[in-house]
Every structure is written in C-alpha cells, then in structure tokens.
Amino acid sequence: MALRLYDSATREVRDFTPLQPGKASLYVCGLTVQSEPHVGHVRSGVNFDVLQRWLRASGYETTFIRNVTDIDDKILAKSADQGRPWYNLAYDMHRELDAAYASLNVARPTYEPLATGHIPEIIALIEELIAKGHAYAAEDGSADVYFDVRSWPAYGELSGQKVDDMEAAADADPRGKRDPRDFALWKGRKVSEPETASWPSPWGLGRPGWHIECSAMAGKYLGPAFDFHGGGLDLRFPHHENEQAQSRAAGRPFASYWLHNAWITTSGEKMSKSLGNSLVIPEVLKKVRGIELRYYLVAAHYRSHVEFSFSALDEAASAFQRIESFLERAGSAEAGEVPDAFREAMDDDLGTPGAVAVLHDTVREGNRRLSAGESAAAEAAAVRGMLDVLGLDPADPAWGSTKGDDTALTEALDVLVRAVLDERAEARAAKDWARADSLRDRLKDAGIEIEDTPEGPKWSVN
RNA sequence: GGUGGGUUGGCCGAGAGGCGAGGCAACGGACUGCAAAUCCGUGUACACGGGUUCAAAUCCCGUACCCACCUCCA
Numbered sequence: 001m002a003l004r005l006y007d008s009a010t011r012e013v014r015d016f017t018p019l020q021p022g023k024a025s026l027y028v029c030g031l032t033v034q035s036e037p038h039v040g041h042v043r044s045g046v047n048f049d050v051l052q053r054w055l056r057a058s059g060y061e062t063t064f065i066r067n068v069t070d071i072d073d074k075i076l077a078k079s080a081d082q083g084r085p086w087y088n089l090a091y092d093m094h095r096e097l098d099a100a101y102a103s104l105n106v107a108r109p110t111y112e113p114l115a116t117g118h119i120p121e122i123i124a125l126i127e128e129l130i131a132k133g134h135a136y137a138a139e140d141g142s143a144d145v146y147f148d149v150r151s152w153p154a155y156g157e158l159s160g161q162k163v164d165d166m167e168a169a170a171d172a173d174p175r176g177k178r179d180p181r182d183f184a185l186w187k188g189r190k191v192s193e194p195e196t197a198s199w200p201s202p203w204g205l206g207r208p209g210w211h212i213e214c215s216a217m218a219g220k221y222l223g224p225a226f227d228f229h230g231g232g233l234d235l236r237f238p239h240h241e242n243e244q245a246q247s248r249a250a251g252r253p254f255a256s257y258w259l260h261n262a263w264i265t266t267s268g269e270k271m272s273k274s275l276g277n278s279l280v281i282p283e284v285l286k287k288v289r290g291i292e293l294r295y296y297l298v299a300a301h302y303r304s305h306v307e308f309s310f311s312a313l314d315e316a317a318s319a320f321q322r323i324e325s326f327l328e329r330a331g332s333a334e335a336g337e338v339p340d341a342f343r344e345a346m347d348d349d350l351g352t353p354g355a356v357a358v359l360h361d362t363v364r365e366g367n368r369r370l371s372a373g374e375s376a377a378a379e380a381a382a383v384r385g386m387l388d389v390l391g392l393d394p395a396d397p398a399w400g401s402t403k404g405d406d407t408a409l410t411e412a413l414d415v416l417v418r419a420v421l422d423e424r425a426e427a428r429a430a431k432d433w434a435r436a437d438s439l440r441d442r443l444k445d446a447g448i449e450i451e452d453t454p455e456g457p458k459w460s461v462n
Numbered sequence: 463g464g465u466g467g468g469u470u471g472g473c474c475g476a477g478a479g480g481c482g483a484g485g486c487a488a489c490g491g492a493c494u495g496c497a498a499a500u501c502c503g504u505g506u507a508c509a510c511g512g513g514u515u516c517a518a519a520u521c522c523c524g525u526a527c528c529c530a531c532c533u534c535c536a
Contacts, residue, residue: 251506
C-alpha cells in the first residue's frame with residue numbers, strides 16, 4: 001500500500017502521486033521570528049520533519065524548503081518596544097528557533113530561505129500579477145500594492161469559503177483597496193517605520209506583504225509546481241489561500257497537496273503569548289529531555305488537537321524510557337527494516353499513533369525474549385529502525401553527547417558509587433539486608449538509582 | 463452570519479459498521495533477600511436522545527457542550 005495523505009484542499013485522503021517519479025518536494029511555512037518558540041510552534045517542525053523522514057525512508061529523493069519570515073508588523077512593533085533594530089530581534093529569535101529545533105532533533109531543511117533575502121523575486125512576482133490584471137497599486141500614493149480578489153474567481157477554494165460570505169475584517173485598513181478583502185502584496189513604508197525596514201520598488205519604498213514571500217520562495221526553490229505545502233492549521237486562511245491565489249493567478253500550478261497540522265492547546269485554548277511563557281521550549285526542557293518532548297509530539301496524530309499538560313508529558317517520558325531501557329538491555333543493534341505494520345500505519349496519513357503502538361509491541365516482544373533468555377537482536381534492530389524514522393533514536397548524535405561531555409565527572413562518580421556498591425555487596429553476602437538497603441537508600445537520596453541485574457548492580461543518575 | 467474540527471476507560475491517546483491500538487497509572491501473579499527492571503494476567507470506554515442494521519464508538523436524524531478560522535498567528 002502506497003503513501004496516502006489527507007489533502008486539506010480536497011478534504012480527503014489521497015494517494016500520493018509525485019509530480020516527478022521518485023522525487024518529492026515539500027514547502028513548509030516556518031515561523032515569523034518575533035518571539036521565543038513555544039511547544040505549539042515546534043509541533044509543526046516535528047510533524048513535517050517526520051513527513052520528510054518518512055518520504056526519504058520510502059525512497060523519495062526529497063527537497064524540503066522551510067522558510068523564515070524575518071520582517072513583518074509584529075517584528076517592527078516589538079523591536080521598537082525593546083529599543084533595538086528589528087533585524088537584531090529577528091536574528092536573535094531565529095537563533096532561538098534553531099536551538100529549539102536542534103533540541104528536538106528536527107532536521108535542517110534542504111534550504112531555509114529568509115523573506116528579506118528575496119526582495120527581487122517578490123517584486124518580479126508582483127509585477128507579473130499587475131501585468132496580468134490581478135493586482136494593482138493603491139491610488140492613494142501609499143506605495144501599497146494589493147491583490148485583486150475579485151479578479152480571481154477561484155479565490156476561497158482552498159479554505160472552502162465564498163468571498164461574499166466572509167466577514168469584512170474589523171481591523172482591515174481599507175485605505176486604497178478596491179475591496180476590503182484584497183490583501184497587501186507590497187506595503188508602502190510608513191513614516192513611523194525604520195528606513196532599514198524598506199526596500200526600493202517600482203511603487204516606492206516598502207516591504208513585502210506577508211503572503212507573497214512564500215509564493216516567491218516556493219517558486220524559486222521548488223519551481224512553479226511542487227508536491228506538498230504544509231503549515232499550521234491557522235495558516236490555511238488567509239495565508240495559504242492567498243499564496244495559492246497569487247501563485248495560480250501568476251500562472252503557476254503551485255502545490256499538489258496541502259497539509260495542515262492541528263493545534264496544541266492549553267486549558268482548552270490555543271497557545272498564545274498571552275498565556276505566558278511557561279511553555280517556551282527552554283522552560284519545557286527543564287522538565288523533560290528533548291527526545292521525550294519529541295516522543296510526546298509524535299505519539300499524537302498530526303491532525304489531532306493536543307491538549308498540552310505536564311502530566312501527559314511525564315507519561316510520555318515514562319513510555320519512552322521503556323523503549324530506551326529495552327534498547328539498553330538488548331545491547332547494541334544497527335537500525336533494521338521497519339515492520340510491515342509500522343509501514344502501513346505511516347503510509348496511512350502519517351499514522352504515528354499506530355506506528356508507536358507497533359513500536360511498543362515490538363519492545364514487549366523483545367523484552368519477552370530477553371526474559372526467556374533468548375536473543376532480541378531482531379526486535380532491537382526493528383526498534384532502532386522505527387525510532388530512526390520518527391527521529392527518536394537515542395543513539396543519534398543529534399541528541400548531543402551528554403555522555404561524553406563530563407566523562408571525567410562520570411568516571412569519578414563511578415569510582416565513588418562502586419565503593420558504596422562493594423560495601424553493599426559485602427553486606428548482602430553477609431545477609432545484612434538492613435545495611436544493604438540503607439546503602440542503596442543513601443545513593444537514592446543523592447539521585448542515584450541502583451538496579452540489580454544478572455550482570456551485577458547498575459547505577460544511573462536520575 | 464460563513465467555514466471547519468471535537469466530546470472514547472482513573473489519565474493520555476488511536477480507531478471509523480462485526481475479532482478490546484498502544485502507553486501511563488492501579489491491582490494480582492512470576493522473578494528478586496527486599497526492591498528496580500521485565501514478563502504474565504486483570505477494565506461492562508466511546509457526550510446525550512432517537513433511528514437504520516443480524517450487528518453501531520463507527521452510519522442517519524436531533525440535542526448539549528467545547529474549540530478553531532473568516533486578512534497578526536505553528
């Protein structure tokens with residue numbers, strides 16, 4: 001059974017037929033780098049990273065573009081509040097985003113274009129739209145350029161809306177627009193905005209509107225037609241609707257499939273800045289490891305709403321630790337082929353919950369064999385293979401060399417712990433259980449867990 | 463007003479007409495000096511009211527509640 005995915009445009013699960021046999025092209029809307037990324041933001045990164053990995057694992061030569069929006073109203077407003085240049089804020093937040101992705105083992109895309117690096121392509125696309133009668137420069141001398149929604153009959157097709165049914169935006173600035181639903185392709189510079197945030201254009205100094213950058217960049221790196229376009233559900237309208245309208249109006253077929261990941265909510269509500277910053281990635285990673293947070297995100301289907309809670313996150317961490325301890329027990333194994341059931345789950349609209357269930361089934365079978373004194377090499381190889389596809393392989397160097405970082409400390413601690421364990425071994429040999437347990441308890445109080453195994457006691461820092 | 467999604471056991475979270483996904487927690491058993499880890503076992507779950515069907519968590523009608531989008535949003 002081949003890969004099939006839910007296409008938001010047609011609202012049905014469709015078989016994936018690549019434009020070019022054996023190849024897959026994917027454009028994902030990244031973030032506007034205006035604040036620290038929180039759990040909700042990285043969900044999209046993780047979801048599409050899993051898609052990208054599965055496409056590659058399925059044999060597709062994959063080109064993956066994920067942009068960064070580094071100029072927009074919010075960046076300008078926030079940087080002004082903070083009293084620093086907008087590009088400094090954007091750069092800092094971009095680095096925070098990179099760090100968050102890295103801590104979750106989200107692979108780098110083939111290329112990560114910035115909006116500000118594509119002004120010539122954006123201007124060229126706007127000129128093309130004007131020439132074709134789908135865009136116009138505002139007549140109020142503002143240097144704004146708008147897309148003419150009424151000139152494109154298919155407008156609204158992606159989000160299933162009719163122009164006439166739409167609520168006129170309360171906050172839409174009607175200046176210079178022919179229709180309130182027309183959206184900006186180019187925003188003329190306002191006197192209140194810094195000069196550094198504007199570029200010369202045929203219409204005057206200004207900067208790109210939000211949507212046009214993605215059309216321009218997708219076109220530059222993936223061509224006029226490509227396979228997948230992804231992003232968060234809230235981007236479906238207006239962002240993706242507008243991207244598609246302006247791209248198609250310019251004669252480009254654009255994306256064959258539209259994929260949208262659902263929300264992470266807290267207290268039943270969409271995550272947002274107003275809920276505080278307790279869910280920014282560095283804060284969350286004080287509670288669980290990056291690999292555990294990633295497992296939490298992967299264990300839910302990408303189209304399901306997730307109600308974030310730290311207790312659910314803890315459960316996920318426990319579940320993941322079960323997988324890790326199996327790999328430790330089973331010993332080293334190379335990543336092997338994934339089981340058919342895993343493949344079927346992933347092929348079915350990226351069914352990671354079912355895939356994770358297969359993972360656990362395999363772990364249980366492996367543990368059963370180990371308990372029976374048999375080899376679990378086959379299970380360990382399969383588990384490694386599955387974890388690899390999900391970006392959850394604990395042995396992946398991307399998770400950092402925490403073991404190597406403090407080798408000296410670990411060795412020193414090992415000597416001390418061994419000394420205590422030797423003492424405990426003597427006590428146990430003498431059947432002095434009270435003393436043996438007291439030694440173990442003292443280590444536990446220091447955060448060191450002791451497990452007695454057939455190969456002798458093992459210790460680990462909790 | 464328009465569009466779309468949701469409500470599943472103590473908790474998280476799949477499934478989309480018929481064999482109880484999986485995990486966490488709990489309980490019982492095995493193993494262990496005791497633990498830990500692991501294995502085996504244990505669950506009258508599908509918001510509510512009707513209907514269709516041999517069979518409904520799944521389809522239909524209705525009701526309730528929740529959420530998202532409608533030009534700032536992952």
